[in-house]
Amino acid sequence: MPYIIEKNRSICELTYYSLTRVVGLLGIKGTLNYILFRLAKQCCHSYADYSNFIAELECAKLEIYRRQVAPYEQEAIKRNGDVL
Numbered sequence: 410m411p412y413i414i415e416k417n418r419s420i421c422e423l424t425y426y427s428l429t430r431v432v433g434l435l436g437i438k439g440t441l442n443y444i445l446f447r448l449a450k451q452c453c454h455s456y457a458d459y460s461n462f463i464a465e466l467e468c469a470k471l472e473i474y475r476r477q478v479a480p481y482e483q484e485a486i487k488r489n490g491d492v493l
Contacts, residue, residue, distance in 0.1 A: 413421065432440050445466070453459045 428444065431444075449459065449462050453462050
């Protein structure tokens with residue numbers, strides 16, 4: 410889970426609301442890729458920075474799957490039965 414200290418959370422929330430408006434307007438496909446690429450290009454200045462950036466993306470991906478997708482999958486298994 411992406412826990413951060415409270416004072417940083419309020420700063421991040423401002424960016425989050427701006428991003429949700431942009432992605433809501435333009436759609437997620439391509440837009441999110443563009444934003445993330447630009448962010449990496451602007452903020453990463455070394456191999457270690459890129460490595461950390463990619464690690465953060467991977468952790469976010471896993472957290473999204475665990476908290477958002479897995480419960481849907483479990484519900485679908487209950488409704489439709491598991492793979493034999």
